[in-house]
Amino acid sequence: MSQVHVLRIENLRANVGQKEILRGIDLELKSGEVHAIMGPNGSGKSTLSHVLMGKPGYEVTGGSIHLDGTDLLSLSAWERAQAGLFLVSQYPVEVPGVSLEEALDAAFETQSRDSSNLHQDVLAEANRLGFPLELLGRSLNVDFSGGEKKRNEMVQLAVLRPRFAVLDEIDSGLDIDALRDVSKRVEEATNDDQLGVLAITHYSRLLKELRPDRVHVLVRGEIVTSGGPELASQLEKTGYAEFGVEEPVAMDGTGIFRTSQ
Amino acid sequence: MPTSAIEEWRYSDIDELDLSDYSVFAKTGISKEVESALAGPILEENRNALIIKTYNGIIDPGFAPPKGIILGATDPEDISHDFSAADVFSYLNALLASPVTLTIGADYDSSRPVVVMRYLDASKTAVFPNLCLKVESNASAQVVEILASPPESDLLAIPVTKIFQEADSELEYLLVQDLGPSCEMIGHQASRLMSRAKLRSMSLVAGGSYSRLFTTSTIAGQGADSNLNAAYFGSRNQVLDFRTLQEHSAKNGRSELYFKGAGANESHLVYSGLIKVDKGATSTDAFQTNKNLVLSEGARADSVPNLDIQENDVRCSHASSVGPIDEDQQYYLESRGIRPEIVQRLIVTGFFAEMADRSKIVGVRSILAALAAGKWKEFQK
Numbered sequence: 001m002s003q004v005h006v007l008r009i010e011n012l013r014a015n016v017g018q019k020e021i022l023r024g025i026d027l028e029l030k031s032g033e034v035h036a037i038m039g040p041n042g043s044g045k046s047t048l049s050h051v052l053m054g055k056p057g058y059e060v061t062g063g064s065i066h067l068d069g070t071d072l073l074s075l076s077a078w079e080r081a082q083a084g085l086f087l088v089s090q091y092p093v094e095v096p097g098v099s100l101e102e103a104l105d106a107a108f109e110t111q112s113r114d115s116s117n118l119h120q121d122v123l124a125e126a127n128r129l130g131f132p133l134e135l136l137g138r139s140l141n142v143d144f145s146g147g148e149k150k151r152n153e154m155v156q157l158a159v160l161r162p163r164f165a166v167l168d169e170i171d172s173g174l175d176i177d178a179l180r181d182v183s184k185r186v187e188e189a190t191n192d193d194q195l196g197v198l199a200i201t202h203y204s205r206l207l208k209e210l211r212p213d214r215v216h217v218l219v220r221g222e223i224v225t226s227g228g229p230e231l232a233s234q235l236e237k238t239g240y241a242e243f244g245v246e247e248p249v250a251m252d253g254t255g256i257f258r259t260s261q
Numbered sequence: 262m263p264t265s266a267i268e269e270w271r272y273s274d275i276d277e278l279d280l281s282d283y284s285v286f287a288k289t290g291i292s293k294e295v296e297s298a299l300a301g302p303i304l305e306e307n308r309n310a311l312i313i314k315t316y317n318g319i320i321d322p323g324f325a326p327p328k329g330i331i332l333g334a335t336d337p338e339d340i341s342h343d344f345s346a347a348d349v350f351s352y353l354n355a356l357l358a359s360p361v362t363l364t365i366g367a368d369y370d371s372s373r374p375v376v377v378m379r380y381l382d383a384s385k386t387a388v389f390p391n392l393c394l395k396v397e398s399n400a401s402a403q404v405v406e407i408l409a410s411p412p413e414s415d416l417l418a419i420p421v422t423k424i425f426q427e428a429d430s431e432l433e434y435l436l437v438q439d440l441g442p443s444c445e446m447i448g449h450q451a452s453r454l455m456s457r458a459k460l461r462s463m464s465l466v467a468g469g470s471y472s473r474l475f476t477t478s479t480i481a482g483q484g485a486d487s488n489l490n491a492a493y494f495g496s497r498n499q500v501l502d503f504r505t506l507q508e509h510s511a512k513n514g515r516s517e518l519y520f521k522g523a524g525a526n527e528s529h530l531v532y533s534g535l536i537k538v539d540k541g542a543t544s545t546d547a548f549q550t551n552k553n554l555v556l557s558e559g560a561r562a563d564s565v566p567n568l569d570i571q572e573n574d575v576r577c578s579h580a581s582s583v584g585p586i587d588e589d590q591q592y593y594l595e596s597r598g599i600r601p602e603i604v605q606r607l608i609v610t611g612f613f614a615e616m617a618d619r620s621k622i623v624g625v626r627s628i629l630a631a632l633a634a635g636k637w638k639e640f641q642k
Contacts, residue, residue, distance in 0.1 A: 056592065078596070081598030086596075086597075087596050096611055097614035097615035098594075098611035103597055106604070107597045109599075110598055110599050110600040139611065160598065
């Protein structure tokens with residue numbers, strides 16, 4: 001049995017500019033668990049993911065984030081990644097002239113990890129995730145489709161094998177096939193590598209593929225309620241209305257948002 | 262060698278002239294060419310290259326052109342009037358240079374790149390390299406021009422390269438400027454493309470304390486296509502100065518310019534370019550992009566794109582950018598667990614690596630990598 005790691009967020013508060021966006025978040029995630037954070041637009045979902053990863057421009061005004069004993073808030077983004085945190089970006093950034101393998105090689109170099117199997121690992125994961133092999137030598141994310149970008153993020157995650165992954169609206173810009181492939185790989189990682197997952201999403205469709213152990217609802221920078229997977233189904237029916245926000249949680253089959261009840 | 266058996270040499274003692282008794286008035290000891298770090302990949306990766314050596318502007322007298330290439334010492338008459346001196350420096354070049362003129366015919370083996378190695382090592386002296394390339398109808402060629410000098414040299418180079426492409430010809434041209442850090446350069450490269458001719462040029466500029474390159478390309482025949490690229494990396498207190506002119510004087514032409522520079526330390530990058538579409542040059546496509554990465558507080562870049570359009574039915578655009586490393590790129594790569602200084606090196610190396618797809622000459626990728634790595638090292642000192 002591998003060691004159980006814990007990502008613990010306590011009373012986390014953060015500002016963007018003068019505005020308080022996160023207003024006291026508490027959350028504990030263990031190895032192998034999948035937690036979903038659902039919330040309407042502007043509830044602070046993306047801010048939470050960037051504050052966890054350490055993106056410059058976000059001011060943490062209170063609380064703490066610990067990965068096991070490590071105080072993540074005292075570390076910069078690359079050190080948090082080394083500590084075992086990975087962020088699947090909502091909008092993966094184009095990096096001209098830098099290929100996936102070069103980036104991963106540099107990550108291995110930073111961490112003094114043995115990269116002798118890197119090439120085979122990348123190929124194997126690309127195949128497993130349906131990421132086109134001809135894109136491996138190309139510039140990261142440049143001219144990639146929405147699906148290719150997310151599959152590419154997943155190849156990186158699978159090769160780097162972090163302890164915890166934050167999936168920031170991984171379902172945005174994904175067709176149902178890509179969503180299924182990506183979710184399947186995340187689930188395998190939770191089983192095989194005991195990856196802990198924090199899936200941040202607006203819509204419930206991701207959670208049909210990626211069955212969460214816990215669902216938390218984030219509204220106006222606070223977790224207003226938490227529950228089991230049934231909470232997502234319930235939200236699908238009611239939308240975020242009961243929390244005072246008129247936004248739907250499900251999309252219909254054509255990708256057009258259903259109006260809330 | 263002629264003999265007295267030939268009518269016009271009859272009665273002379275020409276048989277007694279032994280050329281091996283004499284050396285040519287110019288040192289031709291250019292074994293030092295290997296000192297040019299950037300020339301290495303070209304020579305290594307193009308083992309079949311036709312190498313033409315010149316030393317302080319004088320051609321190696323031992324060079325014998327192969328089938329399909331005519332070597333001359335003056336511009337072919339039919340094109341000399343097409344290239345007028347752009348300024349006092351190209352005028353001086355016209356007066357003082359020993360031109361190397363290559364006429365490349367359709368029967369030249371185009372799989373064999375022509376590499377013109379210009380090795381310069383004069384001290385406190387102005388040198389005037391001059392290359393004229395004429396690519397004949399239906400001919401296709403790759404030409405690499407390397408301007409290199411040893412690190413200690415302090416010369417002034419005033420090179421001029423003239424490219425004349427006849428109808429339906431194709432040329433891949435590469436300039437590698439790897440002069441010593443104390444050299445100065447004021448260079449010109451001018452091309453003139455006749456109907457359906459295709460040019461793709463790449464200029465890689467690394468050396469010198471002051472280096473200016475004036476690039477002009479004229480779409481002189483219908484449907485010609487000129488693709489102009491440059492990559493340069495300033496360090497120390499270098500000034501790297503680029504002026505360009507894309508001139509369309511015929512219909513259905515296309516020109517695309519993509520110049521990319523990075524500036525570190527106290528260096529100064531300059532780009533100023535003009536797209537000029539003459540009356541009558543309808544259905545023209547002309548694009549111009551200049552991107553600058555400014556890596557230090559003390560470095561600066563000026564970018565001035567311009568358009569002068571005298572015709573209606575054209576598609577033209579220009580874009581320029583000057584800025585530091587993109588914060589989003591930096592954060593994205595750092596979030597993968599890469600140390601910030603390695604991230605910067607990756608982004609800058611990538612900035613140049615991207616250019617490798619814009620030239621078909623084998624070895625460009627390695628030169629770009631060597632250019633970025635060498636400059637990066639200098640920057641980090």
